[in-house]
Amino acid sequence: MLTDTxxxxxxxxxxxxxxxxRNLNGYHNYIYEVCGNRTFILRISKDDNLDATNCEIDFLRYLYKNGCPVAPPVLSLQKKYVHLVNIDEKSYAVSAYKKAVGKDWRTRGIDGRERLIIIGRILGKMHKLSMQYKPCNRKRRRQWDESPHIVKAPGIFVRYNENLLEKFNYYMSRMRKFPKNKDSFGLVHGDFLFSNYFFDENNRISVFDFDECEYSWYIYDIAVCMYYYLLxxxxxxxxxxxKEAEEMFYHILLGYISECELDMDCLRNMNLFFQLREYVLLSSVLEASMNxxxxxxxxxxxxxxxxILTGKPFINVDFEEIYNKVARDKL
Structure with a gap:
């Protein structure tokens, strides 16, 4: 157990x-705001995957260097980005990040239309850069189906509902065959929900918490962003x-396509990517509190x-029609 010392x-x-x-009550990791001769966010990963953290930081530095408004990693006093610390026979990957400027989602309220356009623009910029990204490390970040919640899902679902497991297995088989190309699939944020970016008083955005970044379809970041807002x-x-989903997607898309094109196969199958997040969250919630x-x-x-069992979409929206409307309105 980690002590204050x-x-x-x-x-x-x-x-x-x-x-x-100050303890920020992180979910997957221990997260603290630290003040001293400088202020930063300290992250103590509960697993010791040093390669994964180094890959994340390499991607984050690349985005920051190329003008993405992300909270960059901070070098330690020993000029290292990550330290492996052993305590009581357990190892922790320890890293630090610049403190993002702005308000969190609890104090800034619902993001309006202008901010949704900014969110879309930043996601488009990140994805465009990701398409050109060449990792410095031989090791790579995980694939979408290597997420711990996806890996553990079969064992969790079978205990709750065997029909749920059958649907999940069919879904995974389908997604493993879903088309991937350089314009649709690459390294994504992976957890782009409203609590992982700040807006300041001038509507400047700062994105952080890339701990879930993984190789997936770019549209997944948009799906995650919308999923939690709508839920x-x-x-x-x-x-x-x-109606709220239609308006949200319209404004995100306005910003997104100003920086990057959206793959049409992914767009036409948007609900598959909502469903991916649904399985991730369902696995997490059932693991923690099934009983x-x-x-x-x-x-x-x-x-x-x-x-899932009835085949209903997450939200009943014609995303391709909204895309066409955005294209018409931009002419």
Whole structure:
């Protein structure tokens, strides 16, 4: 178990004269805001995959160098981006990142149309750069189907509902055959939800938390962004949000295609990418609370399983028609 002394020692790898360490209550990792002779975000990964962290940082530095508004990694006092720290026979990959400027989603409220266009533009810029990215390391980030939640899903789903496992296996077989090319598939953020970017008072965006970056279809980042907005705090109300989804996608797309084209095969199958995130979240929620589902978790699980077993789309929207409308409006 990590103690305050351990955390202070890890923070001291990146700064002197520490004055405060604030726990930000990370989900997958231990995350702290550290103040000293400089302020930064400290991340202590619960697994010791040094190669994965180094690959993530290489991609992040590439994006930052090429003008993407991302929170870059911070060099330690020993001029290293990642340290492997051993405590009680357990290893942790320790890294640090510049603190993003702006407000988090709890204080900034719902992002309006202008911000949705900015989100689309930044995703388009990131994906365009990803198409040209050549990793410095021989090791690569994981593939989309190597996500821990996807890997663990069969064992979780079979305990909850055998029909769910059957649907999942069919879905995975289909997605493993889905077309991939340099314009549709590459390294993506992987977790581009509303809590992983800030906006400042001048509407400048700063994107962070690339811990889930993986090789996947570029459209997946758009699907993840929309998925959590639409699901919101009341999963039972999802069916009433088609108009909201149409407007959201329209404005994201306005920004996106100003930087990068969208693959039409992916666009026509948008709900497959919503479903990918659905399986990821369903696996995570069931793993954590299968025997004690209540509140939001219960409402989400019931809705997700109904959609999966009946073949209902996540949201009933004609995404290709919206794309055509954006194309017409830009003429």
């Amino acid at each position: 351990h955390i202070e020692s890890m923070a001291g790898l990146f700064a002197k004269n520490l004055t405060s360490i 919101g705090g009341r999963p039972k109300e999802l069916d009433s949000k088609a 004690n589902l209540n509140g939001w978790n219960k409402d989400f699980v019931e809705g997700a399983i109904d959609r």
